[in-house]
Amino acid sequence: MKPELIEQLRKETAGEDLDLSWLEAPAAQRGLRVAPGKRGLTVEDIATESYGDIPQQTRNQTGRMRGAAPRSDAQSTQKIWGSKAAVWSESAMLLYEEAVQRQWSSATDIPWHEMPELPEELELAMSQLCTFLTQVEFIAGDVPGQYAPNVSGEYFEIGLFLASQIMDEARHLDVFRKRALANGIGLLSAGPGAVGLLTAQDFTEMASTLHLVGEGFVQSMFRMGELFAQSEVDKRMFRLAAQDESRHVAFGVMHMKYVMDTQPERRDEIHTYLDRMEGQIGGGSAQAGLTGGGPTAEALAILLGGGTSESQLREGYGKLLAIRKRQVNEYMHRLEVVGLGDRRQRMAPMMQMLLDPPRN
């Protein structure tokens, strides 16, 4: 900034009270000219030069965003987590932009007008499945939301991603509710739900329990939605929801990988969260079994077998077991990616028996 221009501004009529030190001697980097690329102007594009320097630790307890100039009198809270490893996920920027681009509408992107009338037992089963899903989906919004106030502006991309996950989960609550109400049955029996996920006491515990296990198991199920969907309406609904869940799972996997890479001493602690989720601690519900037991399992078996006769149920439960197998093996794959391959030996026996042999 040319000093003569500053002087000129101060000398202007009514300019005598201008300080202009923020203009004269800026404490934040200037001269950035970030241009849009093929995917437009993304948050990755602007994480450049000093604005891309993501600190490992920060003492910034104010609302200051990464790269902005500090004020010595800024209000401070002492509530903000000061470590990158506490929240970071290398995929957050990419996944946030993908989430923005791939938003969909439950009102208009599902071909509701093509909804066929189904045999009553199938419609009842789909309504029961959707009652379960509408019950548990927004817990996956409440859980990450609770940590958002602790996420520093130094790591604001994590806050952005969490908002996109909350938006996705809202749409899931909404679309499964609409599906249950769209074909003459309505909502049926609620279950104990997924409130246990709200007990997570830190971000990494949340990523272990919610992303690695809970959402991962739901994602595997949605990805096999072709098997239990009864129409194009249902297929599209599960496809779109699976696409969203993939982002959430990817975020959690990359957070866990970052933690395992930078804080390997947390390995045993993380295993204990997984012990709990797999039902190995006792005294509470095993969240890994959410989609595998009770009314949800029976409804899925009816949908997978095409009815309630003995042969149909046999076929349905057979397919459900195949889904379960896929859920467990995809879970194992995520564990290997994050560096927790030793989980194979610690996994709950009921899950372990579904594991494929390790890949070499």
Add this chain to the structure above:
Amino acid sequence: MADTEAKEELTAAPQLPPLPPLDMSWAKAPTERPPRPKIGEEGLTLRLADHGSYGWAPDHWPYENDTPRGAFPAADMGLPAPYTIYEKAEVWADNAADLYELAIKEQWKPATQIAWNSIEALPEHIEYALDQIFSNISEQQYNSNAVLMGWLKQISYGYHEVKLYLATQSFDQARHVEAFRKRALANGGGLGVQTPGFFSRAVMASFKFTELIVYTNIIRASFLLALCEQSDKLARSKADRQLFENTANDLRRHLAYGIEHLKYYLQTGPQRRAQVKNWLDRGEVMMAADLQRDKPLREAFILALGDTVAQGKERLRALRQAQLEKYLLTLEAATIYDRRPLVQHRLQEAVEAP
């Protein structure tokens, strides 16, 4: 996943244990059987789907877990959740379901729907001044959003329309954070100086949900909306205009929720007017503290709004007056008609002598 891929998966299905007996007690749940909705041009909206009892939100929600409204509650509900809000008056707005659908329809994509290439080089002091303003907007929206997200787990499941709407507001605010940051870094400038943070602190310290909404959706949103609506003097490119217009459009929904909620809160408890007055007093004082102490922001507005310093000051005063006016009209829409003479002296001062 393709049909064939899903079917191939089944060949690897493990041995089936003995079948459990068919139960289907869940199918006998005494819940309402709704008629099939007639899908209109807007598709299957929440309002259309939530027919009959499904659309009725009770004044008090009795279930402590995530039981969806209209479903038959389980005999064993498991762990009671940490929700603290079970009273409709604490969160309700009659327009929440409609605003939710509208927000989804109106979502915009900062990366690809802003004409970033339309931004041309500006005189340095103008670019830096604009960037200071953009930095301020980005920071304040991050604060509103972070705190709002934290409140979601307080709201029980009887009021799903509100939870759904708030998710859209959170996603809007996330896009405001990144869009204005992108603009600050796109044209030879960079981020400016952080805010003093008085107002953000008040947002974080909200004890009640309605208090939060008074700060973020009434005071902050009306001040920011007025800024966006008065941005013809600030915007220097098509991209700038799109940013302000899109943000204004989102803020009108945030304001609409805030107004309807506050109205409902007051209609259902006239004695709550005293509480609201306290929140308005506090919010105004904190807003004034930020405005009066944020020298870089004040000077940035002066430089960006006027061709001369004198003109900039004059236009900043007009902007502050428009912001105060928008705020007072917002309160009137929320049935608070007597605020004008009660506006905190500090805020009045910040507006009259910015």
